[in-house]
Amino acid sequence: MTASNPAAHLDTLRQRMVDSQLRARGIVDARVLSAMRRVPRHEFTPECYRDQAYEDHPLPIGEGQTISQPYIVASMLEALELRPEDRVLEVGTGSGYVTALLAELAAEVFSIERHATLADEARRVLSSLGYTNVKFIVGDGSQGFPSSAPYDAITVAAATPEPPPLLLWQLAEGGRMIVPVGPPDAQQLQLIRIQNGQPQISLREPCRFVPLISGVNGVEV
Ligand code: SAH
Secondary structure (H helix, E strand, O other): OOOOOHHHHHHHHHHHHHHHHHHHHOOOOHHHHHHHHHOOHHHHOOHHHHHHOOOOOOEEEEOOEEEOOHHHHHHHHHHHOOOOOOEEEEEOOOOOHHHHHHHHHOOEEEEEEOOHHHHHHHHHHHHHOOOOOEEEEEOOHHHOOHHHOOEEEEEEOOEEOOOOHHHHHOEEEEEEEEEEEOOOOOEEEEEEEEEOOEEEEEEEEEEOOOEOOOOOOOEEO
16 A cells, blocks of 8 residues: 555556456446446445455455455446435345445445444445435345335345245336345356236356345334
8 A cells, every 4th residue: 555645546546447347347337337437345344354355356344244346346236226215125235345336336326234243334334425215224135124125226246046935026117136145155146027917037147245134124223
């Protein structure tokens, strides 16, 4: 890190991440690229990993969980085709990095995390960055958050053998869900779109996420 101006150095690394990891690999959505240019990913990593915040891989965030690789984040956000007026449900807040990107790209974000420690830290960071359009919930995201449904988009940041049916029910007509589906060691992203009341599935790239773990009651924090 450059001692004279660390903030400018991080800006340069973030710009380089967008160019070499996202644009160069085919991410074209201008709103996604611009949000990823703005959101300071280094604020969402533990202090000891800050110098790796703009590298091309996931990083540990505590509780055995990870902040996802920037490319896979961009690919999932691009697939969701978010509009500024959309209401979005995020399952697996983790560090809150994707939550901040969703807050940039959509009108309202509901984010569920089963680890209260991670949800609290994510809430602290987003609040320090000035985001006001996010509601954090501690609980089991595989049940969704029915009281604020339907959602225009749902993103699931943990691996599941099948798309959780309760989440599909909480999508609006025309709504989109992106979810990593498959066994614990290798999944494939599925984009599911509700058309005329029916889920239409398209298969996207291979990926590897921590498992979606079910079974805690949802509590708003
Ligand atoms: N997008 C996040 C990814 C975090 S990893 C980031 O980039 O930081 C996935 C997260 O899903 C973990 O924090 C894990 O605790 C959480 N998770 C797993 N199962 C869950 C469930 N049933 N409900 C809510 N969160 C869950």
